[in-house]
Amino acid sequence: MSSSRVGLRLAACLLNISEARRKYIVENIAKAALLDKNGKKHPQVSVLNIFSDQDYNRSVITIAASVDKLGSSVLAACLEAFQAIDMEVQEGIHPCLGAVDLVPIYPLSGVTVEECGVVARSLAEDLVRHVPGCSVFLFGEADLPEKRSLVQRRKQLGWFTRRDVSALQPDLGAAPARRCGLTGVGASPYVMNCNITIDSQDMSAGREIASAIRGSNANGLKGVQAMAFPHEGKIEIACNVESFDDQEAAEISEDFQHVSYSVLGDQFSYVSPHYIEAQVKKLASDWGIGTKGRALVGFTPQECKNCAEYAIKENIGEFWKIRGGVFM
Missing domain, CATH: 3.30.70.670 (Formiminotransferase, C-terminal subdomain)
Structure with a gap:
């Protein structure tokens, strides 16, 4: 099935959150991505997959949407996550700096990486505007003009050693609050x-x-x-x-x-x-x-594109329930 048949320009976010042990919270965050600010269902958004690992205490939620809807959808999921996850008490063996740890935007069909960078940058600005204490570092196509990679940024910020976030300098927002931590937002190829x-x-x-x-x-x-x-x-x-x-x-x-x-x-x-x-x-x-x-964890690039096209064409918002989420 080609994207032209669906008539959509599609992108995806593999939203990484620092919670996996409370399944209902993870699913509430996923469901928030499907509703607009008036509580109505987005017709061009689908949560394709949820992967949760209890040892890591980390979940990856795959959200796919038309590129003009993806930013607001991911924002809604992030707002729910920041309300529910407190980094002061979060525990898990996987490195992380934020309650919403990583927000990468990837092109699926009919969209350039540069366009995804614009979506990511706008989303980052919305996050620090709407979430008190939210702080963001940028990577990839959202990190202009340097376009530093996620690995570069993580090394610079000490992500791998999980040091005290309050001493870190974000690209957007105030000094990181202990509850929210520091969130990475960016765009790149899948x-x-x-x-x-x-x-x-x-x-x-x-x-x-x-x-x-x-x-x-x-x-x-x-x-x-x-x-x-x-x-x-x-x-x-x-x-x-x-x-x-x-x-x-x-x-x-x-x-x-x-x-x-x-x-x-x-x-x-x-x-x-x-x-x-x-x-x-x-x-x-x-x-x-x-x-x-x-x-x-989720899909190959081609699988993600194919599932997104099908789910959105058929108006299946909770596609992960059909596919079956992975909870470890």
Whole structure:
């Protein structure tokens, strides 16, 4: 099904919130995305997926909409989240700085990354206007003129070590309040989340494997960021898998397994989740460790686009209930 048949220009937000243990709160946040300020249902918005992990105490809510509706929809979800989540008492093993930790906007069909950047920037300004104590850092196409990546911004802000947020300097808003924390808002080509579990409790092995596949390393996987976390008595290799300009694919060796797709004529590629899993399995075997499976947090870019087109065409706002949310 093409986007032209649906007649929509679509974008998505993979909203990362610092709550997973209270399922009703996560679902209330998801449902808030579907209603306008008058309490009426948005006809061009769908919550495609909810992925919640109790060990991480983190949920990813996939919201898809026509690009002109996405900002107000995500804003409504964020307002609900800020009311319900208090970072002063939040606990979880996954790094985070904010109650609403990350708000990335991705193009799905008929929309450029630059347009998503405009949506993200406007959303960030609305957040600090409507939420007392909300502070925002910007990344990607929303971070003008530098366009610093999410990884760059997280390193600058100490996201990986979860330090005291009150000392941080936001791009928008006042100094971060302890209840709200600091929220990242930005836009980029689609970033997929893929986690592989190794059958071990050895964090040294986990960190070595994560480092080996990281795209910043000479022999790593392009566009892949990876961290190791203790998870349900095992170690999880959690990966962010970036889409990159397909013109760069010529630089990749022939055995580098990647998947290509296009948005509005722009060609992108990303490393296949199957290939990431195979590489983790190989590296783990060098330590005498097996793997216990792979979890895709939401969708591949193509799956997200296809589900969004179908859900919006059929006016299915709570698509996640049909697909089945993932609550771990």
